[in-house]
Amino acid sequence: MKTIDELLSEGVAGKRVFVRADLNVPLDGTAITDDGRIRAVLPTVRALAEAGARVVVASHLGRPKGAPDPAFSLAPAATRLGELLGADVAFATDTVGESAGATVAGLADGQVAVIENLRFNAGETSKDDAERGEFADRLAALADVYVGDGFGAVHRKHASVYDLPARLPHYAGHLIATEVGVLKKLTDEVQRPYVVALGGAKVSDKLAVIDELLGKADRILIGGGMAYTFLKAQGHEVGASLLQEDQIPAVREYLERAEKNGVELVVPVDTLVTAEFPDMRAKAPTNPTNVAADAVPADHMGLDIGPRTRKLYASKLADAATVFWNGPMGVFEHPDYAEGTKAVAQALIDSPGFTVVGGGDSAAAVRTLGFDEQAFGHISTGGGASLEYLEGKTLPGLAALED
Numbered sequence: 001m002k003t004i005d006e007l008l009s010e011g012v013a014g015k016r017v018f019v020r021a022d023l024n025v026p027l028d029g030t031a032i033t034d035d036g037r038i039r040a041v042l043p044t045v046r047a048l049a050e051a052g053a054r055v056v057v058a059s060h061l062g063r064p065k066g067a068p069d070p071a072f073s074l075a076p077a078a079t080r081l082g083e084l085l086g087a088d089v090a091f092a093t094d095t096v097g098e099s100a101g102a103t104v105a106g107l108a109d110g111q112v113a114v115i116e117n118l119r120f121n122a123g124e125t126s127k128d129d130a131e132r133g134e135f136a137d138r139l140a141a142l143a144d145v146y147v148g149d150g151f152g153a154v155h156r157k158h159a160s161v162y163d164l165p166a167r168l169p170h171y172a173g174h175l176i177a178t179e180v181g182v183l184k185k186l187t188d189e190v191q192r193p194y195v196v197a198l199g200g201a202k203v204s205d206k207l208a209v210i211d212e213l214l215g216k217a218d219r220i221l222i223g224g225g226m227a228y229t230f231l232k233a234q235g236h237e238v239g240a241s242l243l244q245e246d247q248i249p250a251v252r253e254y255l256e257r258a259e260k261n262g263v264e265l266v267v268p269v270d271t272l273v274t275a276e277f278p279d280m281r282a283k284a285p286t287n288p289t290n291v292a293a294d295a296v297p298a299d300h301m302g303l304d305i306g307p308r309t310r311k312l313y314a315s316k317l318a319d320a321a322t323v324f325w326n327g328p329m330g331v332f333e334h335p336d337y338a339e340g341t342k343a344v345a346q347a348l349i350d351s352p353g354f355t356v357v358g359g360g361d362s363a364a365a366v367r368t369l370g371f372d373e374q375a376f377g378h379i380s381t382g383g384g385a386s387l388e389y390l391e392g393k394t395l396p397g398l399a400a401l402e403d
């Protein structure tokens, strides 16, 4: 894999460099609640701009449905990138249309532009190779060189991640190089006990990785939205909680295999429940109830692990030599459901081992809940991406950067 250092030594002055970043930041309306992913790509963008490149930064944000949707505009991220760079950043209001063409054509050497959310075009995420290829062709027309630095999206076989680098000279940016360097340690020389904590809301993505992790980790702690599919698989009712019905048989098989292979697959013993999903803007108190994991009322939903589970998980992390954690334990954005995530973050800090936190929201949780980033071994910008890397899978966005 060629890195950006090689590109810089070859010289980039005057060249249009397409930087595929992951600027998928959490938003409250148009306000960015955590800019970690924007900061993470600064070394690459800065180095290119200082070397005189015309830098075209592109990313997805959220999961719009293949058409423009103002709620998912990258405009706030472009503004923040400009503030962090201390320079004007141009913004194109489309991806491969007139605005993008004119914006890129108007760049002077050393200037930076951001184009609108790549997922506003259906070609970005299409499963059809030809449709993706067509979009990649149009993106390729915007640049002379490709730099892959959106680590959080390298597990996606998407046009800008997988098809575009095949069409341009391609290099890995600083962030991808750093992320891969750290995660490689967890695959090559993992110290045991190796504990993986999983939570979050992308339930189907993350249930799928447990299959492989059962052969690698010594303990897997389950929280967040996926916990309820486990509880249901054990025969408990989960009310209105998140549930991935079609994966119940797979989860039953995971539980059996874990038992047979001596892997501890630990599920919550209690959970905080409420009748209605809270208003995330007002954040008014909701008075959640703590119930045993087998006693979720039919009209309630579980939004965090309970206090007994917090203690249990802290004890399971206390002697870990290696920890990988992806996915908040609860709806941490609301103070009533943040304690589970706080307890796991604190347990990582207290653990003597090497600790990695991965995922856009998990990293944001650690920072917005007031923890010191330096207290963790590594905070990765990718959740699904790092999990799939740890599974040993070939990631499309990394494979595409190979020579």
Ligand SMILES: Nc1ncnc2c1ncn2[C@@H]1O[C@H](COP(=O)(O)OP(=O)(O)O)[C@@H](O)[C@H]1O
Residues within 6 Å of the ligand: 199, 200, 201, 202, 203, 223, 224, 225, 242, 302, 303, 304, 326, 327, 328, 329, 330, 331, 332, 333, 358, 359, 360, 361, 362, 363, 382, 383, 384
């Ligand atoms: N029990 C739950 N029910 C619904 N959503 C949850 C639950 N627990 C956590 N979440 C949500 O999961 C989201 C983060 O999930 P995800 O995107 O999978 O994590 P990451 O970005 O770290 O990979 C957060 O916004 C949080 O509110």
Ligand SMILES: O=C(OP(=O)(O)O)[C@H](O)COP(=O)(O)O
Residues within 6 Å of the ligand: 022, 024, 062, 063, 152, 153, 156, 202, 358, 359, 360, 361, 381, 382, 383, 384, 385
């Ligand atoms: O937020 C992301 O992944 P993560 O939640 O696994 O960290 C990435 O930006 C990828 O987004 P996607 O899961 O919508 O493809």
